[in-house]
Amino acid sequence: MFGAFDYQVVIRNLHILWDGMQITFLLTGVAIVGGILFGTVLALMRLSRFMVLSFVAGRYVDAFRSTPLILVIFWFYFAVPIVVGQPIGDLYSVLIAFTLFEAAYYCEIIRAGIQSIRMPQIHAGLALGLTRWQTTKNIVLPQAFRNMVPVLLTQAIVLFQDTSLVYVVGLKDFLTAADLVAARDNRVVELYLFTAIVYFLLCWLGSLLVKRLQRQYAI
Amino acid sequence: MAMKYNWDWSVVLCRAPEGVATGTGGSAAQLPGGTSAFAGGAAQTFDTGAHCAQPYFDWIVSGLGWTVVVSVFAWVIAFSVGSVIGVSRTLDQPWVRRGATTYVELFRNVPLLVQMFLWFFVVPELLPKETGYFLKRQLPLPEYWTAIVCLGFYHASRTAEQVRAGIEAIPRGQTYAALAMGLTPAQVYRYVLLPVSYRIIIPPLTSDFMGIFKNSSVALTIGVLELTAQSRQIAEYTFNIFEVFTVTTVLYILITLIVSTIMRFVEKRLHIPGTIALGGN
Numbered sequence: 001m002f003g004a005f006d007y008q009v010v011i012r013n014l015h016i017l018w019d020g021m022q023i024t025f026l027l028t029g030v031a032i033v034g035g036i037l038f039g040t041v042l043a044l045m046r047l048s049r050f051m052v053l054s055f056v057a058g059r060y061v062d063a064f065r066s067t068p069l070i071l072v073i074f075w076f077y078f079a080v081p082i083v084v085g086q087p088i089g090d091l092y093s094v095l096i097a098f099t100l101f102e103a104a105y106y107c108e109i110i111r112a113g114i115q116s117i118r119m120p121q122i123h124a125g126l127a128l129g130l131t132r133w134q135t136t137k138n139i140v141l142p143q144a145f146r147n148m149v150p151v152l153l154t155q156a157i158v159l160f161q162d163t164s165l166v167y168v169v170g171l172k173d174f175l176t177a178a179d180l181v182a183a184r185d186n187r188v189v190e191l192y193l194f195t196a197i198v199y200f201l202l203c204w205l206g207s208l209l210v211k212r213l214q215r216q217y218a219i
Numbered sequence: 220m221a222m223k224y225n226w227d228w229s230v231v232l233c234r235a236p237e238g239v240a241t242g243t244g245g246s247a248a249q250l251p252g253g254t255s256a257f258a259g260g261a262a263q264t265f266d267t268g269a270h271c272a273q274p275y276f277d278w279i280v281s282g283l284g285w286t287v288v289v290s291v292f293a294w295v296i297a298f299s300v301g302s303v304i305g306v307s308r309t310l311d312q313p314w315v316r317r318g319a320t321t322y323v324e325l326f327r328n329v330p331l332l333v334q335m336f337l338w339f340f341v342v343p344e345l346l347p348k349e350t351g352y353f354l355k356r357q358l359p360l361p362e363y364w365t366a367i368v369c370l371g372f373y374h375a376s377r378t379a380e381q382v383r384a385g386i387e388a389i390p391r392g393q394t395y396a397a398l399a400m401g402l403t404p405a406q407v408y409r410y411v412l413l414p415v416s417y418r419i420i421i422p423p424l425t426s427d428f429m430g431i432f433k434n435s436s437v438a439l440t441i442g443v444l445e446l447t448a449q450s451r452q453i454a455e456y457t458f459n460i461f462e463v464f465t466v467t468t469v470l471y472i473l474i475t476l477i478v479s480t481i482m483r484f485v486e487k488r489l490h491i492p493g494t495i496a497l498g499g500n
Contacts, residue, residue: 066429066475067468068436071447075468078460082224161330168440175333188340196329196337203328 009187010194017194020177023091027098027163027173032156034099039106044136046111057107064104070168072101077169090171102159109151113144150214157206161199174198230459231279231466233271275453275463282449283470289366289445290432296371297431298424301378306408308383319379326376331369331437338369339441366438374431381423385416418489425482429475446470 010017045057064072076097081087117140125135145152164175172180175195182191307319326334339362343351354361389412397407417424439448450467454460 063468063472066433066472068433068447068471070436070439071450071464071467071471074447074451074454075464078454079464082460157328161328164330164332165437167332175330179336189344192333192336192341196333199330199333200325200328204324207324207328 006187006190009181009185009190013181013185016177016181017174020172020174021198023172024160024163024174027094027166028156028160030095031098031102031159031163034095035102035106035159036110036152038099038103039110040141042103042107043110043114046107047114061104061107064101065108069101069162069165073097073165073169076100090166090169094166094169094171098159098163102155105155106152109148109155110144113148113151114140116147117143146217149217150210153206153210153213157203157210160206161203164199224461225459226462227457227459228462230271230275230453230457231462233273233275234277273453273456275457278449278453279446279466279470282444282446285363285443286432286435286445286447287474289363289370289435289438289443290428292367293370293374293431293435294428296368297374297378297427300372300375302382302413304375304379305382306386306413308379309386323376323379326373331373331434332440334373335366335369335437335441339365362438362442365441366435366443370431370434370438374427374434377427377430378424381420381427382416384423385420386412388419389415415491418491421482421486421489425479425486429478432474432478433471 042057042060045053046061048054048057073094076093077090080093080096121139121143122135125139126132130138163173166173167176167179170176178191178195182188304319304322307315308323310316329337343354345351346354358364393411393415394407397411398404402410435443435445436447438445439451444452446467450463453463457463
């Protein structure tokens with residue numbers, strides 16, 4: 001089998017694969033930023049004194065965490081155009097799906113980070129005359145995020161791998177691009193192996209970075 | 220907002236007419252279960268006005284059945300392989316440890332979907348000709364076996380990390396005491412370390428199982444007609460997407476709730492007095 005191994009096919013189609021990789025990066029980036037922003041809001045809601053807010057956020061997180069990502073992608077792929085009343089394109093529906101899905105996971109990470117801040121610090125902030133929001137913004141969140149950097153990055157690596165699932169709606173990310181080339185040139189073995197190696201190297205380097213940061217950022 | 224949409228919850232209750240046999244095997248065979256991700260969409264029998272053109276209820280039941288079957292078998296592989304790898308990571312021999320670490324790094328850093336394609340499309344090509352031919356042509360239900368093996372080995376890397384964490388959470392003194400009493404290293408694992416560590420890691424193992432259960436939906440990309448695949452198929456046939464996806468989502472949430480309730484009970488029964496359980500939720 002290896003006699004017929006043609007690694008040139010990968011080189012010839014690098015530009016297509018690179019276009020795909022850019023979509024993968026875009027998805028990952030938007031989902032990380034959107035997920036962390038919305039996840040922070042959800043985490044603050046979950047820890048809020050108002051029962052309604054914490055209840056709503058809690059059910060949101062539970063629902064998204066017990067549903068497969070593919071099903072969530074299908075939900076938004078099929079349902080958003082009907083709700084909006086016009087087609088919005090694969091990319092936007094997938095971006096919405098990823099942001100809302102990842103927010104549930106980021107919420108749990110951020111909640112744990114916030115809860116790692118000791119209560120006396122909050123009491124001290126309030127005693128100094130800061131409002132609750134000022135205490136949260138200036139004392140709790142900065143320390144919480146510093147504690148969370150390694151976990152947030154680990155989740156980002158998981159998310160980077162998860163973006164390959166957009167294959168199910170045919171959005172041309174890195175994997176889908178490789179799949180298209182593989183089908184066109186009948187070079188399945190070469191392209192899938194190449195895809196696996198690229199994903200492996202990127203995620204493995206990412207995990208090494210996380211290990212280094214873990215040592216650096218420890219308070 | 221005015222939405223152009225015909226609500227019809229009854230589609231999810233469509234049954235096959237009397238006398239037509241449908242079941243787990245039946246609906247898998249009658250559909251064009253190709254290897255493409257778009258197998259369902261290629262079929263030309265759209266439900267245009269003719270209510271209940273297909274037994275959608277039976278499709279959902281069959282999909283749910285396959286989801287459970289694939290998840291349970293994959294879990295058995297994940298648990299056994301993961302235990303071996305996890306134990307290997309705590310052994311003294313450096314080459315065994317390195318091998319186990321390589322396994323974990325390899326399987327954790329490649330997306331599940333890519334691994335699914337590697338097992339399904341690439342592995343049969345790299346094996347000797349007869350074996351590859353057997354896997355592709357003679358083995359019945361190749362997608363299902365591939366999905367089980369792939370999910371199993373993928374999640375084994377996660378289970379291995381839990382098992383290792385469980386063993387490392389046990390104070391070294393217990394190992395020394397056991398060795399001093401004359402137990403062999405294998406006996407130390409069998410009678411001292413593993414029974415305790417499995418009891419500690421029940422919560423993370425439970426969320427691992429939920430992970431397998433949810434990730435079994437990735438198998439739809441190689442043509443496994445599990446719950447998510449069936450619901451997409453029904454959505455494409457009937458366009459009643461809200462009803463179908465709601466039912467599917469509720470089913471996933473229900474099973475998660477049932478499993479976590481059972482496991483919380485098991486965890487309470489097997490809790491080691493005087494300890495705080497390790498992580499998980």
